[in-house]
Amino acid sequence: xxxxxxxxxxxxxxxxxxxxxxxxxxxxxxxxxxxxxxxxxxxxxxxxxxxxxxxxxxxxxxxxxxxxxxxxxxxxxxxxxxxxxxxxxxxxxxxxxxxxxxxxxxxxxxxxxx
Amino acid sequence: xxxxxxxxxxxxxxxxxxxxxxxxxxxxxxxxxxxxxxxxxxxxxxxxxxxxxxxxxxxxxxxxxxxxxxxxxxxxxxxxxxxxxxxxxxxxxxxxxxxxxxxxxxxxxxxxxx
Numbered sequence: 001x002x003x004x005x006x007x008x009x010x011x012x013x014x015x016x017x018x019x020x021x022x023x024x025x026x027x028x029x030x031x032x033x034x035x036x037x038x039x040x041x042x043x044x045x046x047x048x049x050x051x052x053x054x055x056x057x058x059x060x061x062x063x064x065x066x067x068x069x070x071x072x073x074x075x076x077x078x079x080x081x082x083x084x085x086x087x088x089x090x091x092x093x094x095x096x097x098x099x100x101x102x103x104x105x106x107x108x109x110x111x112x113x114x
Numbered sequence: 115x116x117x118x119x120x121x122x123x124x125x126x127x128x129x130x131x132x133x134x135x136x137x138x139x140x141x142x143x144x145x146x147x148x149x150x151x152x153x154x155x156x157x158x159x160x161x162x163x164x165x166x167x168x169x170x171x172x173x174x175x176x177x178x179x180x181x182x183x184x185x186x187x188x189x190x191x192x193x194x195x196x197x198x199x200x201x202x203x204x205x206x207x208x209x210x211x212x213x214x215x216x217x218x219x220x221x222x223x224x225x226x227x228x
Contacts, residue, residue, distance in 0.1 A: 031214055043150075043158060043203060043218040056215050091157060095214065102148065103205075103216055105157040 002026040006092050006106035014114055016081050021109045023075045023092030033093040033103070034067065034077045036060065043091065049075065082113045116141040118206050120219030127194050128227050135222045137187040137204035144206040148216075149178060149189050152201045161202075162189070194226045 005024045013019050025032055034046040047057040047067055054067065066078045079086055092106040117140040127133045139147075145166035150158035162178050164171045164187070170179045177190045187204055204219040 033216070035218075042220045045215055045217060048215055050214070093216075101146070102160050102163065105159070107157050 004092055004094055004104050004106035006090075006109050008109055009107065010110045010112070012112045012114065013082055015084060019079045019082055019086075019111060021077045021079075021090050021092075021111070023077075023106055024073055025075055025092070025094040026096075026104060029094035029096055029104070031095045032069075032075045033095075035091040035093060035105075037089045037091065037108075039088070046077075046090075079111075082111070084113050087111055087113045116144060116206050116215070116217040118204060118217050118219040120204055120222055122222060123220065124223045124225070126225045126227060129194060129196060131194055133191045133194055133198070133224055133226075135189040135202055135204070135224070137189075137219050139185050139187070139206040139217075141206065142182075142185065146207045147178070147180060147187055148205050148207070149176075150203045150205065150218075152203065152221075154200075158203060191224075194224075196226050196228050199224055199226045 004026055007022045011019060030050060032049040036044045036046050045058050047061045048055045049067055052069060064080045069075050077090060089108045089110050091108045093103045095101060095103055118137060120137045125133055148163040149161050151161045152158045162173050162176050164178045164180050166182055175192045179188045191198055201221045201223050203221050205216045207216045
């Protein structure tokens with residue numbers, strides 16, 4: 001069964017450093033998302049991406065965050081200058097061509113900011 | 115924007131008993147409602163979903179009901195087993211706005227006591 005894959009599974013970084021989280025979507029999916037889950041809390045929407053551009057972003061997704069699809073396969077989330085409160089699990093998720101239906105999650109990237 | 119509330123936040127049941135988790139959503143344009151199960155340290159996994167043109171859906175021990183007028187959903191798990199212990203999230207998606215954004219509820223931690 002096709003899967004969304006994410007790397008790294010865990011990253012530890014110092015406050016103020018840049019972090020890039022990578023996702024490989026399911027090959028025929030066109031709608032991509034990043035979600036964040038602080039430990040013990042709900043899954044929060046960050047950004048949606050379709051047709052090589054952001055379709056919507058939440059208030060969490062401020063100027064420190066950016067997304068891109070640099071090579072037609074990877075989908076990346078960059079945090080320019082990490083803060084302590086950015087520590088969380090970041091999930092990449094995708095849906096199929098219709099843009100409706102099941103949201104497939106990757107395994108997540110745990111970010112720890114010290 | 116869409117807001118999804120979920121309760122209870124925690125639920126303990128004896129093995130074999132039923133569990134009921136409730137959600138309310140705010141956006142009447144939402145027309146697709148997935149439920150996810152998340153085990154500790156794992157990604158959310160879809161367990162059942164329902165579209166707004168259907169009032170009830172069942173899959174083995176799991177059933178979901180939708181009251182569109184009240185903007186209310188319920189997840190029913192019958193004959194609970196210890197492996198049902200996890201956090202359950204409802205979600206709502208507005209598939210008509212073009213943003214295809216999923217908003218998750220606050221989660222319910224289910225403990226099934228053996």
